[in-house]
Amino acid sequence: MSAVAYTLVVFILLAAVATALFRDVLSAIVVFGAYSLGMAILYTYLLAPDVAMTEAAIGAGVTTILLLLTIARTTRPSTDRLFERVHLPAVVVVGAFVLVLFTLLPDMYAVGDPDAPIWGGGVLAETPSVYYVQNTFADTGAQNAVSAVLASYRGFDTFGEAVVVFAAGVAVLLVLKREVFT
Amino acid sequence: MIPTSIEEIFLLAAALFVLLAIMMFYRAVAGPTTQDRLLAVNVLGTNTVVILALLAAGLDEPWFLDIALIYALLNFLMAVAISKFTVERGGVL
Numbered sequence: 187m188s189a190v191a192y193t194l195v196v197f198i199l200l201a202a203v204a205t206a207l208f209r210d211v212l213s214a215i216v217v218f219g220a221y222s223l224g225m226a227i228l229y230t231y232l233l234a235p236d237v238a239m240t241e242a243a244i245g246a247g248v249t250t251i252l253l254l255l256t257i258a259r260t261t262r263p264s265t266d267r268l269f270e271r272v273h274l275p276a277v278v279v280v281g282a283f284v285l286v287l288f289t290l291l292p293d294m295y296a297v298g299d300p301d302a303p304i305w306g307g308g309v310l311a312e313t314p315s316v317y318y319v320q321n322t323f324a325d326t327g328a329q330n331a332v333s334a335v336l337a338s339y340r341g342f343d344t345f346g347e348a349v350v351v352f353a354a355g356v357a358v359l360l361v362l363k364r365e366v367f368t
Numbered sequence: 369m370i371p372t373s374i375e376e377i378f379l380l381a382a383a384l385f386v387l388l389a390i391m392m393f394y395r396a397v398a399g400p401t402t403q404d405r406l407l408a409v410n411v412l413g414t415n416t417v418v419i420l421a422l423l424a425a426g427l428d429e430p431w432f433l434d435i436a437l438i439y440a441l442l443n444f445l446m447a448v449a450i451s452k453f454t455v456e457r458g459g460v461l
Binding site for chain 2: 189212216224231239
């Protein structure tokens with residue numbers, strides 16, 4: 187972690203807290219844009235440009251417009267004060283969740299640690315990409331390495347994703363009281 | 369921390385720009401009207417593009433510039449959408 191990362195983390199924390207506490211919804215949406223900017227830089231800094239690109243496209247573009255479309259159909263209470271009062275039970279729950287996440291932190295490899303499995307350390311003899319290229323056909327019988335990773339190596343993960351998307355679709359249909367997407 | 373190479377100078381400059389972003393964030397939170405906040409976030413977006421370009425130079429990863437380009441395009445879209453919403457009360461697209 188260098189100076190860039192530390193200042194970024196401070197910025198992101200400030201933006202997240204402000205987004206949560208704003209009483210005016212439109213202001214919260216605008217500040218959420220700032221949060222998304224910070225996250226995109228942090229993802230880029232941690233060498234995950236694909237995630238950063240998604241964050242740039244979804245966070246800056248789509249989310250803002252979707253949220254605006256939503257509040258256009260609702261009424262906003264006229265506000266006399268800037269921030270919402272802090273809800274203490276919610277803070278306790280979130281704090282407990284953060285503590286649980288922090289207990290998992292020591293098990294993770296530091297960024298750029300040469301012993302991390304992604305560089306060929308740990309249980310693998312070589313880097314994962316080399317492993318997949320060499321062993322995909324023998325392990326799974328699939329001709330395409332990408333399909334093998336998606337449907338075989340991380341098959342349960344993909345199954346979970348499909349369940350989540352299906353549940354979200356059913357929930358949308360229930361809320362809209364329709365039987366098909368039109 | 370004294371920078372010893374041009375890459376470290378780029379990274380230090382990026383850190384200073386993030387510091388500027390935090391200052392601009394004060395306006396985004398305090399700014400009395402929505403227009404102030406929108407302007408602050410728009411400046412933050414331009415700031416982000418500069419930071420990403422500095423990171424691309426500092427970490428020697430030229431493909432970071434693609435993300436900077438996407439951000440430059442979509443940040444503009446966000447500003448237009450919010451401006452249109454505040455003027456027309458409901459017209460977004």
